[in-house]
Each structure stands twice: as C-alpha cells, then as structure tokens.
Amino acid sequence: MTVPLASTPNYIGRFAPTPSGPLHMGSLVAAVGSWLDARAVGGRWLLRLEDIDPPRCSPGAADQIQRQLETFGLTWDGPIRYQSERNDAYQAALDRLIAAGMAYPCGCSRREWQHEGYYPGWCRQGPRHPERVQAWRLRTDRGIQPVTWQDRLFGHQCLDPTRQGDVVIKRKEGLWAYQLAVVVDDADQNVTDIVRGFDLLDNTPWQRQLQVALGYSEPRYLHLPLILGDDGQKLSKQNLATAIPDDGELARPLLHQALQLLDQRPPRTLRLAPVADQLAHACRNWSPDSMSATSGRAQD
Incomplete structure (x- = not known):
C-alpha cells in the first residue's frame, strides 16, 4: 500500500x-x-x-x-x-567526500572483479594498479549501514550497500557518474x-549514503x-x-x-x-x- x-x-x-x-x-x-x-x-x-x-x-x-x-x-x-554545465559542483562534492575518507581512487577493470558479482573494495587501502588511469569510488563500508527508507508504493526498504559494491562516482575518463551527479543536483534544486x-530503486542505498555524507536532506x-x-x-x-x-x-x-x-x-x-x-x-x-x-x- x-x-x-x-x-x-x-x-x-x-x-x-x-x-x-x-x-x-x-x-x-x-x-x-x-x-x-x-x-x-x-x-x-x-x-x-x-x-x-x-x-x-x-x-x-x-x-x-x-x-x-x-x-x-x-x-x-x-x-x-x-x-x-555542473562540473564545478560535482568536483566540489567529490573533494568533500575525499576529505571525509568516503571516496578513493581505483584502477581495477570490470573484467578483474566481475566474478565477485560486485566491486569488493580492493583499492580501499590504496590503488592496486597505480600505473593505470583511476576512477573514483564511494566507500560503502563507511556510510550508513544498513540503508533504510520508506517507499511510498513499495513500503519499507532495507538494503546493505556493501553487498552492492563500491560504486563509481567519477569515471576514469573524467566523466561524472550518475550516482553523484543526481544527488548533488537534487539537493541543489x-x-x-x-x-x-522501479529499476532505480536499488540505486537508492548509494544515493542515501551520499546524501548523508554530504549533509543533504532525505x-x-x-x-x-x-x-x-x-x-x-x-x-x-x-x-x-x-x-x-x-x-x-x-x-x-x-x-x-x-x-x-x-x-x-x-x-x-x-x-x-x-x-x-x-x-x-x-x-x-x-x-x-x-x-x-x-x-x-x-x-x-
């Protein structure tokens, strides 16, 4: 209901x-x-x-x-x-996450971790491949655990973002990823x-972690x-x-x-x-x- x-x-x-x-x-x-x-x-x-x-x-x-x-x-x-047109705003948010220890560089390729089912955080303590171009990932292990919210149609939700993996928030090509950009703009607007x-429901845990880390309202x-x-x-x-x-x-x-x-x-x-x-x-x-x-x- x-x-x-x-x-x-x-x-x-x-x-x-x-x-x-x-x-x-x-x-x-x-x-x-x-x-x-x-x-x-x-x-x-x-x-x-x-x-x-x-x-x-x-x-x-x-x-x-x-x-x-x-x-x-x-x-x-x-x-x-x-x-x-929002590069500066996204960079400012990423800088805050880095300063808070909530983001880290990662050069791992999907081929290397796809057998895990999700990215397991191999670069949390430092890049495993520092010679490669690095993406930036969200540290889900340092965010709110678990993530709960009340969906107006699907009811109470409770998901563990660490089981979804450390999502990319800035791609290695320098492009901004959806998860960070959408959170920054929703808050700014x-x-x-x-x-x-419904296909975006399982994106919500990452976005809630970002909202909390950046001090945004839910x-x-x-x-x-x-x-x-x-x-x-x-x-x-x-x-x-x-x-x-x-x-x-x-x-x-x-x-x-x-x-x-x-x-x-x-x-x-x-x-x-x-x-x-x-x-x-x-x-x-x-x-x-x-x-x-x-x-x-x-x-x-």
Missing part, C-alpha cells in the same frame, strides 16, 4: 531523462507519474537533462524530449538544467520528492512499476522501444494509455480528449494508492 502524501505547495519534483534518444512509453509513464504527483498537491516540477555522458547523448535528442513533453502537456517550471521507475521516494513490452522486457532505448510522437492528435490515446498503466482508471470517454483535459481530470483524481506494485504491459 502506498504511503499518502499530504498536500503541500512546497513540493518540488523533477523529471531527469538522459538525452540518448527520444522518450518512449516507459519514460512517458514515469514523466506523467512524476508530473501528476507534483501538480496534484500544487507543487513545482523541474526538467533536468542528464547529459553527463556525451558518447551516449544523441544529437537533437534534448530538443526532441522537450517537444515530446510539451506535446503531452507536461509543462515544467523554471529553466532546464543541463548536467554538462531542493527536490523534495523523487518519482521514478527526499521522499515513490518508485513506479516498470512498463514491459510484448516480449516481457522493460521498455528502454537499449531495447529499441518505439518513440512516442510529438503530434498532439496522436498523443491523446497514448496519454490515456499511460494513465491506465499508472492504474488511474481514466474514463474511456476521455481517450481522445485533448491532453489538457485528460491531465486536468487525472490531476484532480491522482491516487498513488490505486497503483499496483507490479509491472504493467504497454498495451491499450
């Missing part, structure tokens, strides 16, 4: 896609759920583009994502944040509520059920999921489907209604309590 969220205008949510391609139905469901959760309580909803991995970013994808969101009526507040897919979490394709696999860009349109007429039935996948039971009569009408009804009737904690199929 979900944990209810009291109405508050101080709510700040966000949607933070990687511009590696256009949005698909799975990312639309996440965006709609996040948007509704914010708007239903009079909160703000921010758009952040996680473009810290240039090799993965597709030319024109950032602009296309914005057009897609606008087509589906998912307007955002304030300027868009681009993580590619005063995000109170994180609404995202946001509330609502992880949404995954959306699966006909093959039973999670819809993703890697699986070549079909892009959602940026045409208003085509968007109407797809928005209705997204609301169904969120278990919001939108009236059938609204299936071809303008997206503004569908969102207005969904916002008035938004109920995370009606969601099932199981994956859904992207079928109408």
Whole structure:
C-alpha cells in the first residue's frame, strides 16, 4: 500500500531523462507519474537533462524530449538544467567526500572483479594498479549501514550497500557518474520528492549514503512499476522501444494509455480528449494508492 502524501505547495519534483534518444512509453509513464504527483498537491516540477555522458547523448535528442513533453502537456517550471554545465559542483562534492575518507581512487577493470558479482573494495587501502588511469569510488563500508527508507508504493526498504559494491562516482575518463551527479543536483534544486521507475530503486542505498555524507536532506521516494513490452522486457532505448510522437492528435490515446498503466482508471470517454483535459481530470483524481506494485504491459 502506498504511503499518502499530504498536500503541500512546497513540493518540488523533477523529471531527469538522459538525452540518448527520444522518450518512449516507459519514460512517458514515469514523466506523467512524476508530473501528476507534483501538480496534484500544487507543487513545482523541474526538467533536468542528464547529459553527463556525451558518447551516449544523441544529437537533437534534448530538443526532441522537450517537444515530446510539451506535446503531452507536461509543462515544467523554471529553466532546464543541463548536467554538462555542473562540473564545478560535482568536483566540489567529490573533494568533500575525499576529505571525509568516503571516496578513493581505483584502477581495477570490470573484467578483474566481475566474478565477485560486485566491486569488493580492493583499492580501499590504496590503488592496486597505480600505473593505470583511476576512477573514483564511494566507500560503502563507511556510510550508513544498513540503508533504510520508506517507499511510498513499495513500503519499507532495507538494503546493505556493501553487498552492492563500491560504486563509481567519477569515471576514469573524467566523466561524472550518475550516482553523484543526481544527488548533488537534487539537493541543489531542493527536490523534495523523487518519482521514478522501479529499476532505480536499488540505486537508492548509494544515493542515501551520499546524501548523508554530504549533509543533504532525505527526499521522499515513490518508485513506479516498470512498463514491459510484448516480449516481457522493460521498455528502454537499449531495447529499441518505439518513440512516442510529438503530434498532439496522436498523443491523446497514448496519454490515456499511460494513465491506465499508472492504474488511474481514466474514463474511456476521455481517450481522445485533448491532453489538457485528460491531465486536468487525472490531476484532480491522482491516487498513488490505486497503483499496483507490479509491472504493467504497454498495451491499450
């Protein structure tokens, strides 16, 4: 059962896609759920583009994502944040972690430790391969143990981050890793509520350790059920999921489907209604309590 969220205008949510391609139905469901959760309580909803991995970013994808969101009526507040412009903030956070003994350099390759199932901290006492270019890892053994939190849909969570391994927070190529960047930006933007897919739930222990180590407040979490394709696999860009349109007429039935996948039971009569009408009804009737904690199929 979900944990209810009291109405508050101080709510700040966000949607933070990687511009590696256009949005698909799975990312639309996440965006709609996040948007509704914010708007239903009079909160703000921010758009952040996680473009810290240039090799993965597709030319024109950032602009296309914005057009897609606008087509589906998912307007955002304030300027868009681009993580590619945030190097100094991430470096300052890493410097604090190093000073606190919470981060260390590591030159180990995945091939060397993959039989362990997770990185076991071989370089905690000093680099095993000082001649190699070094990444930076989080020392999970020095963070809060275990990590517990209350997910608004999936309930009480308790995970041991040391069993997940010391995650990379800055890659050996000098690129910033997702775990550090997302925590720094959520704190800097005063995000109170994180609404995202269930596939990111097991990232939360690392992020909670970073939040505590850096003195950041803990946001509330609502992880949404995954959306699966006909093959039973999670819809993703890697699986070549079909892009959602940026045409208003085509968007109407797809928005209705997204609301169904969120278990919001939108009236059938609204299936071809303008997206503004569908969102207005969904916002008035938004109920995370009606969601099932199981994956859904992207079928109408």
